[in-house]
Amino acid sequence: MTGGSDPGADDAHPTLAQEAGTAVSAAVLRLAYLTGAQIVQAPPWPGASLTEEQPEPGAGIRIALALERAARAGVRVYIRRASEAGMSWAQVGGALGVAELAQERGSSVAEAAWEYAAGRPAHLSGRPGEFRWVCPDCGEVVSDRGPGGRSPAEDEHGHAEGCHRLAAAVAQWLAQGD
C-alpha cells in the first residue's frame, strides 16, 4: 500500500481493493466451472459494449458468499498469527482499521479488534467470548478474553505454569499501572 491519498489509482498501479476485486471475479468464475454452475455470456456492467463469462446470478451469489466467508476465516487466521507473534489488540485493531467502528460503539480500538476476532460483541452476551491462539512460549492453547484492562493472567486463560511470555506480559501490565 503506497501513495495513500489517490483514490482512483491509475491502471499501471491498481489499488489493493482493485486487485482484490479482480482476484474475486477470477475465483468466482473458476469455482463456477469447478462446481458445474451454468455459465452465461453477459456484459460486466449494464450498457457495456463487451461481454464476459459469468456464472448465472444465483450461482454467483452462492459462490461469492462462500468466498466472503473464507476470506473472513482467513482474516482470523492472521489475527491468530498476530496474537501469537505478540501483537497487542490495539495493534491488531490498527491493521483491521476499526478505529471508526470503535468510535461509533464507544469502545477502544483494542476492544473492537477483539470483538471482530471473537465474532461477537462482548456487551451483548452475559458469557464472555474468547479468541483462541497457541502460545509460542509454553505451547498451550490460550483462551483470550480480550482487552478488559485486567491483568493478562485473567485475560489469557490456558498458559502453562511458569510460562515466560505470560510472566513478561503481567510484568509489563503491572509497570503500566504505576
Ligand SMILES: [Zn+2]
Ligand atoms: Zn504461554
